Amino acid sequence: MKETTVQTDVLVIGGGMAGCFAAVKAREAGRDVVLVDKGYVSKSGETPYAGDTAVFNPAWGHDLDAWLTQVRTVGEYLNDARWTEIVFRDSYERFLDLRAFGVEFLEEDGEPVRLDHPLTQIELPDRDKFPPLVSQVVHWLPGWPAKLRKAVVKSGAKIIDRFVVTELLMEDGRVVGAAGFDVEGNATRVLRAGAVVMSAGGGGFKAVGYPTHELTADGHVMAYRAGCEVTGKEFLSPHHTNPEEPGWPPIYPVFASGHSAAFPGAWHDPEMVNAEGDPVPVRGMAWHGWIDAEWEAHEGRAPVLAAGPPDGKVRPLSGPGGHGSMLGHAAGGIVPVDDTCATHVPGLYAAGDSCGTCFVGAAYSGFGFATMHAAVTGARAGLGAAEYARSADRAAPDARGEAEALERALAPLRRRGGFTPRWTTQVLQNALAPYFVLYIKKEERLRAALTTVEFLRDHVVPKLYARDDHELRLAHETANMVANAEMKLRASLLRTESRGTHYREDFPRRDDPDWLAWVRLKDEGGVMTPFTEPIPEESRPDPALPYAQRYPMRLPGEEAR
Amino acid sequence: MAIELIDPELCSGCAACVDSCPMDVIRMDPDQAVAVIRYGEDCMMCELCIVDCPEDAITVTPFAVSPAVRSWG
Numbered sequence: 001m002k003e004t005t006v007q008t009d010v011l012v013i014g015g016g017m018a019g020c021f022a023a024v025k026a027r028e029a030g031r032d033v034v035l036v037d038k039g040y041v042s043k044s045g046e047t048p049y050a051g052d053t054a055v056f057n058p059a060w061g062h063d064l065d066a067w068l069t070q071v072r073t074v075g076e077y078l079n080d081a082r083w084t085e086i087v088f089r090d091s092y093e094r095f096l097d098l099r100a101f102g103v104e105f106l107e108e109d110g111e112p113v114r115l116d117h118p119l120t121q122i123e124l125p126d127r128d129k130f131p132p133l134v135s136q137v138v139h140w141l142p143g144w145p146a147k148l149r150k151a152v153v154k155s156g157a158k159i160i161d162r163f164v165v166t167e168l169l170m171e172d173g174r175v176v177g178a179a180g181f182d183v184e185g186n187a188t189r190v191l192r193a194g195a196v197v198m199s200a201g202g203g204g205f206k207a208v209g210y211p212t213h214e215l216t217a218d219g220h221v222m223a224y225r226a227g228c229e230v231t232g233k234e235f236l237s238p239h240h241t242n243p244e245e246p247g248w249p250p251i252y253p254v255f256a257s258g259h260s261a262a263f264p265g266a267w268h269d270p271e272m273v274n275a276e277g278d279p280v281p282v283r284g285m286a287w288h289g290w291i292d293a294e295w296e297a298h299e300g301r302a303p304v305l306a307a308g309p310p311d312g313k314v315r316p317l318s319g320p321g322g323h324g325s326m327l328g329h330a331a332g333g334i335v336p337v338d339d340t341c342a343t344h345v346p347g348l349y350a351a352g353d354s355c356g357t358c359f360v361g362a363a364y365s366g367f368g369f370a371t372m373h374a375a376v377t378g379a380r381a382g383l384g385a386a387e388y389a390r391s392a393d394r395a396a397p398d399a400r401g402e403a404e405a406l407e408r409a410l411a412p413l414r415r416r417g418g419f420t421p422r423w424t425t426q427v428l429q430n431a432l433a434p435y436f437v438l439y440i441k442k443e444e445r446l447r448a449a450l451t452t453v454e455f456l457r458d459h460v461v462p463k464l465y466a467r468d469d470h471e472l473r474l475a476h477e478t479a480n481m482v483a484n485a486e487m488k489l490r491a492s493l494l495r496t497e498s499r500g501t502h503y504r505e506d507f508p509r510r511d512d513p514d515w516l517a518w519v520r521l522k523d524e525g526g527v528m529t530p531f532t533e534p535i536p537e538e539s540r541p542d543p544a545l546p547y548a549q550r551y552p553m554r555l556p557g558e559e560a561r
Numbered sequence: 562m563a564i565e566l567i568d569p570e571l572c573s574g575c576a577a578c579v580d581s582c583p584m585d586v587i588r589m590d591p592d593q594a595v596a597v598i599r600y601g602e603d604c605m606m607c608e609l610c611i612v613d614c615p616e617d618a619i620t621v622t623p624f625a626v627s628p629a630v631r632s633w634g
Contacts, residue, residue: 040580048609161580183585213583213605422602423630470585470600 003188003406008034008158009389010382011178011193013165014200014219015041017050017371018352020148021094021378022197022385023157024101029386033157034191038164038183038218038473042149045201045214046353046370051260052115052137053375054368055095056088060114064088066134072541073131074285075361076500076551077516081539083357086339087369087376094375095138101151104141106260112138115262117367119285131285131552137368139260163189164473165218166409168196168226168348169402171395175226175347179405186413186469188406192397194389195347197381198223199374202333202353203484204237205432212425216477217484219354223334224483227345229522231356232332233484233491236438236501237364262367274301283554285365291503294435295556332356335520340384341377344522347388351381358518362500363553412475418463421474425481428456432485441492442505450489456482486528491519494530498555508557516540563604564621569595571618578610578619602628 010026012019015037023035037044056062067088071079095112099105105112117133124130152159165180169190177192203217224230272280274296284290293304303316333356334343341349341357350356352374359373360366412421431452432438436445461479466472497511498504516539517532541550564586567578572595578587579596587610588599596618610619 039583043581043609044583048607162585184588213607419633420630423633426630470603473585474603 003190005190005192005402006034006160007192008032009194010034010197010385011036011191011195012157012197012199012382012385013178013222014045014198014352014354015039015149015152015159015161016045016047016199016201016352017148017374018354018378018381019197019199020152021097021375022199022349022351022382023152024097024155025379025382026197026386026389027155027157029383029390031194031386031389033155034160034193035152035157036160036163036165036178036180036191038162040161041152041159042145047148047374048145050368050371052139052262052368053091053095053098053371054135054137054366055091055112055114055372056135057092057095060136062136063134066132070132070134070365071360072539073552074133074363074365074500076363076510076553077361077539077541078358078500078518078535079361079539080358081536083336083359087357087359087373090376090379091372094372094379097379098140098144098148098375102147103144104147106139106141115139115260115264118261121264129548129552131365133285133365135366135369137260137262139262142258160189164476165191165200165222166476167405168198168222169398169405170226171398171401173227173346174392174395175345176395176398178222179402179409181409181472182469183473184469186410186472188409190402190406194392194394195349195385197341197349197351197378197385198334198343198354199351199378199381200354203481205429205438205481205485205488212477212481216480217487218477218480219350220333220487221480221483223343223345223348223350223354224487224521224523226348227523228343228348228350229335229520230333230487231335231518231520232358233487233521234495234502234519235332235362272296272304272306274304276301280304281554283556284363285553290363290501290553291439291556294439297435298440332358336377338384339380340387341381342384342388347392349381349385349388351377355381362502409476410472412464412466413469413472415463415465418465419460421464421466421471421478424456424460424464424478425474427460428453428478428481428485432488438488438492440503440505443493446489446493450486450493453482453485453489457486487521490528490530491521494519494532500553503555508555510551510555512541512543563606563623564598564601564610564619566620567596567598568618568620569593571616572596573616573618575615577613577615581609581613583607583609 009031010033012022012035023033026033071084114136120133162183165178168175169177175196181188198219200219204215280292296304333354334350335356355377431449437449464475466475496507497515499510517534521530574594584603586600586604590597
């Protein structure tokens with residue numbers, strides 16, 4: 001297999017919204033840029049599924065305090081308020097960038113149409129008891145991912161599609177590049193860089209049998225192994241998946257044809273009904289997007305049926321052991337240490353769902369917030385990395401270290417037997433995806449899952465083998481998913497309370513005195529170590545506020561609205 | 562199978578679907594110069610290939626999931 005070495009100022013890993021912005025901004029700062037993606041830049045990860053993006057603009061009548069209150073209330077005070085404000089304040093400039101890239105928006109009289117939060121369009125008799133949802137989105141017209149890619153090409157950044165990065169290269173405690181291989185043919189490359197932006201998405205778990213696209217946590221895990229701290233792993237982004245027709249609704253074709261959930265009248269409240277024919281109580285922010293279906297299953301009232309968008313047909317939304325989840329959307333990831341998205345490891349920057357700014361907190365309140373966050377952190381990380389690459393001394397290439405990294409990249413292909421990535425992934429999905437592990441949590445169940453994950457980590461992952469070029473990618477993704485599982489379980493074990501999308505059956509209430517804090521994870525001498533960091537004093541909720549106002553989302557067992 | 566067919570009669574060999582597929586399900590057949598389903602079990606039914614195929618040559622159904630793998634090795 002052919003081996004090549006690429007030299008650049010800024011290497012960007014992952015070509016979704018965040019990576020494309022990072023590449024363009026680093027080029028604008030005058031640096032050479034290489035942008036790699038294991039899929040195809042602009043169409044990888046979750047980017048193609050976005051129908052809208054949120055934009056905060058005071059000239060459109062937006063009130064900063066009201067937007068911040070929405071995030072604080074739904075995110076249950078674990079949003080990093082400083083980052084929430086940065087993302088909002090930068091978002092209009094990024095919107096102008098997108099327009100300059102040629103992305104077309106739904107407009108009237110030359111102004112983009114602002115659409116209200118879809119959940120405010122549902123009629124509710126007790127609306128005032130739900131969290132205030134004031135954010136608005138703008139809607140882009142079909143074909144926008146191609147415009148994003150065109151902007152990268154026009155900027156002069158070099159694109160390498162269908163290339164899997166397996167690890168970051170280190171030199172004297174700094175990140176100096178990355179190593180990996182082509183998806184097709186497995187030719188290896190060393191990518192030497194002055195600075196690296198990690199924008200390779202997030203990671204969650206779906207039930208056994210579901211494909212793992214966008215759930216492999218490659219970016220989080222590679223950065224963690226390089227010495228970064230990771231945060232927010234105990235939280236979820238519960239995007240349900242239909243267990244009988246997992247391809248329904250076909251989200252991308254729906255959005256690509258110009259649909260928006262924020263169009264007036266487009267959003268239906270799913271109106272879940274349990275097996276006894278009773279309506280399922282709404283505990284979240286005015287819809288069933290939280291742990292409602294899982295709680296019904298736990299109480300023995302599955303299947304839960306829902307008449308969902310886009311066609312209103314009644315389908316089983318979930319069943320015991322069969323629900324799906326997406327990722328901790330914009331909730332967790334690599335901890336940034338400053339406003340340029342620099343991380344604890346010099347030379348490495350994080351952006352998009354890879355970047356753990358905690359800007360939404362313990363639950364996701366936005367529509368269009370993830371793309372807004374990706375654009376903002378992408379631009380900041382691109383500029384930060386460009387400046388680092390310009391000013392820092394370059395390390396001399398470590399030929400031996402590079403060769404060893406490439407050996408590790410190809411190791412599963414060299415093994416003649418062992419464990420297949422597909423089998424291992426399914427064992428992992430079986431251990432993590434049942435509702436009673438990551439949704440309705442309890443210490444002994446978390447520990448049981450962790451025992452399985454530790455065995456996979458120590459005994460199976462070192463023996464993963466690949467029978468062809470396609471499986472080599474799967475082998476590395478499987479190893480990353482095992483590491484991500486350990487992160488989610490350890491973070492969930494440490495947080496001995498319930499908050500947002502984190503629900504502990506053995507600690508079923510919020511615990512403000514002890515848990516207005518973030519959980520971080522870091523590697524200490526080869527041991528994954530969780531620890532807490534209190535939120536800033538000014539971010540704490542007013543203790544004088546009555547509990548039901550402080551926390552309008554209801555946990556199981558708390559009184560209905 | 563989630564992705565069921567890339568019609569060889571309709572496929573023009575442009576490889577747009579190979580680029581679209583996030584899961585490396587589709588590869589080009591070097592002999593026939595058409596796109597073929599190589600790793601159908603990894604199809605995630607996102608239909609990106611359908612959106613990008615200029616010839617409407619691809620059929621994906623929403624019903625199937627990846628088969629359970631019973632053998633560990």
